[in-house]
Amino acid sequence: MQKIVVLALLAFVGISCHTQRSLSTKKPYATLIDTSAVFAHNFTGMAIYDVAQKKTLFERNADRYFTPASNTKLFTFYACLKTLGDSIPALRYTIKNDTLTFWGTGDPTFFHPDLKNTRTFDFLKSHKASKYFYFSDGNFGNQPMGDGWAWDDYNDYYSAEMAALPMYGNVVRVKVAQGNLITQPVIFENSFYKKDEGSNVVRIPADNVFLLPKALLQKNSYQQDVPFKTSTGLTQQLLIDTLRKNVSLLHVPVAKEAKTLYSMPSEDVYRLMMQESDNMLAEHLLLLCGATLKDSLSSAFTIKTITEKYLQDLPDKPKWVDGSGLSRYNLFTPRSIVKLLEKISAELPAQKLYSVLPVGGQSGTLKNGYKNTEKPFIFAKTGSLGGVYNLSGYLVTKKGKTLIVSFMNNNFNQSTTSIRKEVEKILTWIYENQ
Template sequence: MHKIVIISLLAFIGISCKTTQNIYNRSPYAKMIDTSAVLSQSITGMALYDLGANKMIFERNAERYFTPASNTKLFTFYACLKTLGDSIPSLRYEIKSDSLIFWGTGDPTFFHPDLTSTKTFDFLKSFKRTKLFFFSDGNFTNQYFGDGWSWNDYNDYYAVELSPLPMYGNIVRVKVENGALKPQPIIFENSFYKKDEGKYITRTVADNQFLYPKTLLQKNDYQQDIPYKTSSGLTQQLLIDTLRRNVNMLKIPVSTNAKTLYGMSSEAVYRKMMQESDNMLAEQLLLLCGTILKDSINSSFAIKSITEKHLQDLPDAPKWVDGSGLSRYNLFTPRSIIKLLEKIHSEIPEEKLFSIMAVGGKSGTVRNMFKNEETPYVFAKSGSLGGVYNLSGYIITKKGKTLLFSIMNNNFTKSSSQVRKEVEKILINVRERE
């Protein structure tokens, strides 16, 4: 009996030593994942690709599907590169004798509070009062929300409703100045009501009534963006209020004789979408792709078309359902994201591409990461939801190599900041080693 116990103990020690040896004989990136106390209870996938050598350097769960969160915007960005030109198509329009008929394209820039284009406004204001205005939403065949969005996010700035002709970013931007609420657009100024409790403004679910805690008026410089409930009627009201003239409603498809008005630079919109991970811009840009492809504002059609025409060579078929990544129905693999990053790199000059991505230590959602060096070396897109943190993009090594990476983390209960630090450690190690 004593011998059996000793033999069993020695066997256990041997297995343990072998397991430990196996871990430390693996790639250094595998070691970092396997020995991380932060990543131990979650699922991590990683793919690292040498662009110059055209070969994969490292894979861990690279064939498994992960919830991508805002890494989905990489797919939207690619769709835009394959579909849109240098300028954003802002309106489709037709002039008939005494009438101007116009259709939205999904363009998100019309009076967007963080963008500067006035071309749509200038165009509409240029017509004399004798011209009758007709706005048609007959080309909008999309839902107001994306598939799989969480219904109770409706009040949050990142869950803006979709529409054919967004105005003011489809949000009400509220500021507190000198003890008073200052909403923009001003049409909502009589839609605010006091409530006794709370810390921020909440909109009623079904309509555009906004409730604010009375203590909020004491907070000068307070600002909050709240999505407004969109509708064709509200768009009509906003147009009338903004243009100071009557606008009639139609529901007809885009005329075969319609012309296109182009607005601001596409690159400027891409940069804000990618660096700040702006969901509204991502969703509306995907709708814009549908407009170009079929004169129909529909994201499902745009996804199907782009997937069939340009993404058949991905290692694993993507499950892609929205433009922003708000939906947990989206599922991509790390190695498919690597292939997508390679395709994006081939579409646009590297210097311009890196200026559009979030830049480690400098801009966007990775501005507080990779500050260990003065010269930026990570150009990436982050993605986060509850229990999800992913980072995919391009890294320049100390040897001057351009590597493509995708690190995807799902199903963790620790804070995203802890997981983010682990991802940063791995990529700093990549920077040093490769």
């Protein structure tokens, strides 16, 4: 009996391996990859799934792990869909007698420079019944920067730090107009020092001191976002400066009786995160999920909870460590991303889902490509780091078939532009011919 079981298992493994080989060598998809001179020296993985037939059409290295870069935001997006409602929770708060105590939820929209939302400000500013305002960071259990982030990216807009109550996108927006320096928030206007050399503003790594090249003041127009160094003390200063009220600090957990203030429609925030690949929004939305699940602002807690509750059926266990994909510790397989995209499509109608994602030739990170077809056909998230370019999403063919595609490229030593154009060429062929 034991011998029969062993033989049956070996036969199953043989059939499975044969199926994988068949899928990985199936023309014409394999030919498109194998004959590409652009892909000759990089590591390429691809998975294509037919939604209507519920059938995998092609796999190449689909069970191998890749650095996903901003394809990680698809996981964050799914976490939000399973956790958050139609509106973003902005604050948790209690009112006792003449005292208002509030906690951040990680809501990234408070004075975010690219989102129009004043709900939190209006609530705090107009609250006349309370004489005393207390802000507590007792629910924040995260580090300001994610595991595996590159330390020398600290000055770049895409590496904004994390905080319990982010304000202004956690960046200083520096503008030069007709030789005049303008900063938002204005609290930093006296933190800039001129220097002779350089072509962009640089923050001192450990402090909120900014060096401004004199040459920038000669420009008629200039803009740069520079992350500021976050702290609870700075949050207090920003609140006092913005509200024109005294705000004291506490370090206590969220009270059981705390109520929730909501800020703006969730979909508007998702759209900016996905289309512009906004890392700050992604990281804080992941924290926001934790705050909703357990009043705990912790990326690790959110990832663990979402993975255990909703992602046990992925073909390959994901290594998921941050919300944005800045970390090279993230590792996903193409076929797991395809499965995730199938799960996402079950949460939203196609029209709404496609409006959130970048659209080929029309919006977001795909705006400048995919223009040589009669109508848009690719609705997908891109992801790029040095030596990394991936695209995962939904492809609607000329014949009206909906395919889910994850096309991942790692470890190349050429321009990202050349890889991106080759991906576009192959996906356009699939649109035209499948």
